[in-house]
Amino acid sequence: MTQFAASVDDAVADIADGMLLAVPREVSGVPMEATRALIRRGVRRLHLVALPTSSLQADLLIGAGGVGTLETSAVSLGEFGAAPRFTQAVLNRSIVMKDATCPAIHAALQAAEKGVPFMPMRGLIGSDILATRPEWQVIANPYADNHDPIVLLPAIVPDVALLHAPLADRDGNVWIGRQRDLITLSHAARSTIVTVERVVDDNLLADPLRAPGVLPGFYVDSIAVAENGCWPLGLPDHYDTDAAHMKEYARLAASHDGFEAYLARYVLTPRAKAS
């Protein structure tokens, strides 16, 4: 049932303005080429959920005006500093920020994966995160002898999970290796779009060695090839983060004008990436 898109731009065509878009954390296979395609198309008002954190991807989408609501437990460029467009957007109140904590986003997506309306989670009580999230309810644990409050988190059901992975096969199976968050995201989401480094001819599920690391094609609606598709972020076991580029981004994105120059040079002109 998986469609193979002719281009990354085609693959992201179904991600409409206002959708709940879920993406993986900065080290798991971030679809940066697809993110640039979304920005080129001028996507708006996304409800972006990062499982559970984000770096360049969220910063770029926010800076380009594509995000209405951001739900995550942190955005940072890590060793390259704070995420300047994220920080500015929160200070300007130009996005709705839904602060979370990492395991809460995992649990809320697992609830969607299981088709249950909520999941319980330990912690959170006494945190101001809980105070800012009226939808997170506290109930009395019915299995405790004494009063034992516990937080319930409603399921997060993404419209689309957008992922990048090393390999796909002709049946739409995607090899994600150890990056199992990609499986949770896809199970939880109504549809899944994946960019991959390359497509192989043999069936990934038929190989006992590769099958354990496969997201089955059954969940995958659309695939496009995007070589080096995480650039300038890394893809585990395949390529590292482009540190020089990240430094350039951090420097340019520190100002509005610099960010616009970055967009013009690296995002708005397709395939104009540094080699």
Place this chain on the structure above:
Amino acid sequence: MTQFAASVDDAVADIADGMLLAVPREVSGVPMEATRALIRRGVRRLHLVALPTSSLQADLLIGAGGVGTLETSAVSLGEFGAAPRFTQAVLNRSIVMKDATCPAIHAALQAAEKGVPFMPMRGLIGSDILATRPEWQVIANPYADNHDPIVLLPAIVPDVALLHAPLADRDGNVWIGRQRDLITLSHAARSTIVTVERVVDDNLLADPLRAPGVLPGFYVDSIAVAENGCWPLGLPDHYDTDAAHMKEYARLAASHDGFEAYLARYVLTPRAKAS
């Protein structure tokens, strides 16, 4: 931290009478050699949880008098017929039977895996299974506008998860391939004992192709080599069920005396298995 036991009998020495022992379903890597070792040792009063069903393993343990309580959603020999010792034990009321439904056992072990006291589950309401399980409580879903009852299942925390897998390495990492139930069982349990077909010298986690199918040694307390350790059941991608032997079991176990003869021939004498 993983210990390598000199024998399967040594590996199961820490499984004490009365413990909550969790085992995988009939097709995922059932540690039959370890089960025979437990029976030889005369284990008693186990609270056996099968995720979520069992076949020969539960029948044999029950027939040998090792089980006090059985918690599972079905026991059957599949194409070889009903599980005769299980059936007889329920009719004789010689075991406490806790009937379940498959996803309830999955969810209860996932609760233990996450360290939460319960998990919600859809279904069950109106089923007599729920009526026989007073510990499964029904609450009103706090996220519904109208009355929406939903079942909560308390966590199942096994004392020991007993598993069989194809490979282990010297660091205690175990390659389980697609059999991810083994990971859930091990995460949920206080300790984990694994028998394996063989031990390899290279580190399984260091290999990007095998790492996705690895249960990390961090969770594994004890490993013993048991070649053909699922026999007469099969091990996926390695060997099939020994159908002739299963037919012989089904025939013998139909009567008490036949079952005793089976035990004497195939279980109580170590290594006396058919080749």
Place this chain on the structure above:
Amino acid sequence: MTAPNMIRDEELLASTIADLIGDVRHVAVGNASPIPATAALLARERGRQRGVARPYVSLLQSRKHNFFTDGGRELFDCAGQGRIDVFFLSGGQIDGQGNINLVAIGDYDAPKVRFPGSYGSAHLYYVVPKMILFRTEHSRRTLVEKVDFISAPGVSADGVHRTGGPIALITNRCFFRFDPARKRFRLESVHPGHTVEEVREHTGFDFDQPDTVAVTTPPSPETLALMRNTVAPQVAEVYPQFAAEIFNITAHPA
């Protein structure tokens, strides 16, 4: 060799079930279910003939026809997500309200007969839109007025989350549809060679019936050809003994 014009009971049942499956996205079939598996693969071949890549068929007994990579829970999670449209269940007892019993006959605490257990029924029966009940032994022993133990109920009270449930019961004698509003079965058709009176005689529960009960439509020549030529070799990979007996075909290497 089966005479080409003779239609086997199994072929009639598979064809009837394939019609019930219809045009859906995903049919999953549990273990030891060769007739439902044949029906699911037939539905898939019909999709291919129409140029659609559906239904997706998961045969849980087969490693090849089973995509799951997230443990045994994935089937149930998948159903909970609404990604399984059709599933099959049977029952040691099935009653007139669509309740199924996979546990025991007699008092639960002191049963006379014990079955293997409820498997995933107490979840799947609630969340799979087209649950098809299939029981080839049609007798007052199996089709009862009231089951002794409800593994999973045919209908639920108002307010209980229920996105699925039984739509039909197929036996060796007839085809019932289930009416959730009336909480009753309605006799849709009797299989060729069987009668309404016979069905009444061997059914322990009361059921609705139209003034004239049709005879179950036998598979068309096209369906028969598709089943015997294209589906049967696929069935043989998973159920070699069944395929040999019914379709006179032996498995060849996949």
Place this chain on the structure above:
Amino acid sequence: MTAPNMIRDEELLASTIADLIGDVRHVAVGNASPIPATAALLARERGRQRGVARPYVSLLQSRKHNFFTDGGRELFDCAGQGRIDVFFLSGGQIDGQGNINLVAIGDYDAPKVRFPGSYGSAHLYYVVPKMILFRTEHSRRTLVEKVDFISAPGVSADGVHRTGGPIALITNRCFFRFDPARKRFRLESVHPGHTVEEVREHTGFDFDQPDTVAVTTPPSPETLALMRNTVAPQVAEVYPQFAAEIFNITAHPA
């Protein structure tokens, strides 16, 4: 080349933290934490010297020193299972009750300063028995009377599930222990070259102190040798720049 007798601040901090870690089963260290990572690896080497295979050290930044195969949730599940004994957190603000703020300064809805976010703190801080707070900027800007936003609280009300929490705060000036009963920090020692008065001056919260405040014990010659000879090369694999600067050592292929 560092003079062998000169103890670097980083070495003092790592040694102090290693003592705090003690003999436990599992220490996990988050990203961008070279000093805690050094301390954890030092604790492991001490275990090896005693002939015990603990603590197990997970460096989340490193693929090699990180066993997780069940996605990002495994760290948190592992902590929820009670399998993580020691973890490290910092804070844009830390207050006298052990509350940490990783979110914002000023009003949450109209902040003056925004930090990246709370990460896993609102779970880990509750369930890891030995949470060690580590902040090298010891000032009234960072150590405040009351944080503007509680990412995770230092103590919880009676009845709230809490199997973990802060045990200490290590800064560039001193070592505080946290007393959960009194909900306050207690000055344990000041680092060599620093004074109690200086700590008071640069700390925004009130804290307890004994009559005589000790000087933080510098690493013994044995500890220094272990850190420089055995631990430093391991640190260099994950934090090459830090290892080069502090230990004058370059990473070699693992």
